[in-house]
Amino acid sequence: METLPARLAATLCCLAVVLAGSPGEACTAFLLKHPSGPLMAKSFDWDIGAGQLVVNQRGLAKSALVDEGAKPVRWTSRYGSVSFNQHGRELPLGGMNETGLAIEVLWLDGTVYPEPGERRSIGALQWVQYCLDSFRTVGEVVASASEVAISSTAPLHFLACDPTGSCAVVEFIDGAVVARWDRTLPLAVLTNDTYRDSLDFLNRTLGYGGEPVKPEGTGSLARFARAANGAYAARSKASERPVDDAFAVLADVAQPERTRWSIVYELQEKRVSFRTATNPRTRTLAMASLDLDCTAAPLVLDLGGTGEGDAAASLVPYSAAANRRLVETGLAAPKLTPVTPELVERIAAYPETLLCTFAAPGE
Secondary structure (H helix, E strand, O other), rough: OOOHHHHHHHHHHHHHHHHHHHHHHEEEEEEEOOOOEEEEEEEEEOOOOEEEEEEOOOOOEEEEOOOOOEEOOEEEEOOEEEEEEOOOOOEEEEEEEEEOOOOEEEEEEEEOOOOOOOOOEOOOHHHHHHHHOOOOOOOHHHHHHHOOEEEOOEEEEEEEEEOOOOEEEEEEEEEEEEEHHHHOOOOOOEOOHHHHHHHHHHHHHOOOOOOOOOOOOHHHHHHHHHHHHHHHHHHHHOOOOOHHHHHHHHOOOOOOEEEEEEEEEOOOEEEEEEEEEEOOOEEEEEHHHOOOEEEOOEEEEEOOOOOOOOOOOHOOOOOOOHHHHHHHHOOOOOOOOOOHHHHHHHOOOOHOOOOOOOOOOOO
């Protein structure tokens, strides 16, 4: 009889297929170093746009969902966060924690994760939540990429930035961690080719004494070059509306019929603004407005909903039934290997296994 851990792992492998899409047309992320403070931005490009903004709480004890026989990473969340999820709570595609650390995932064909060896394992999407739960700096994120074994079959690479404006790109090439940060990361931009290939392409578009070329189209390399140039121009302009400037760069790399979410993180202000294909108005949420202790009711927001401005009032209590529907919708994406209702139910029920380590008031 198939065991629960193995069946959950099979579902997580299916989540990798959901993310696949066309690698040349799947997401753009960058840092805008504005004089008022750094902003990290992400364009999520995919076949479906269903999703939730999830308020993740500090003080929750967790164990990673991994294959049978693997040793799961276990931890207790130190920091609260806000994340953007399409496959259910605890499996984010990106987010920012209360210290101002943000991390986003992007597709990268050819990714080969290192063998786990004796290390504890965690899935690629859950590693994002682990980082948001655990770290303040990109240096800690880089160290974690080697300390734990990322076991998902999803070929992903990652852009992480913190409030100092320091960023890191983490990739897994030929079974080894390839991390660039500080002086080895001249530009904090990422699309869907390796960082090295993307930087080489950008250098070729600069003209070498002739006229610079502005690459057109939705391909990964073209978007990398336009995002890099756009972020530099916005930084040089130093306007009083840096969030709008970041959204303008995202609009330049947007893909018709595929760009679902546009997200801007103000890393020092600990504030996130977002627009969606179904609601182009800007909604904003400040971390300072949230009760992030696990003794409080967990909250979520439907990304497909209406509204404008401060999104705090639109947050609603987390619902296991709504989480299950989100998992079902996310797993219904094109090219997805069919999964059984039982497996959907099991993966959707994972948040119910989380334990609050804080005593309730009065206890």
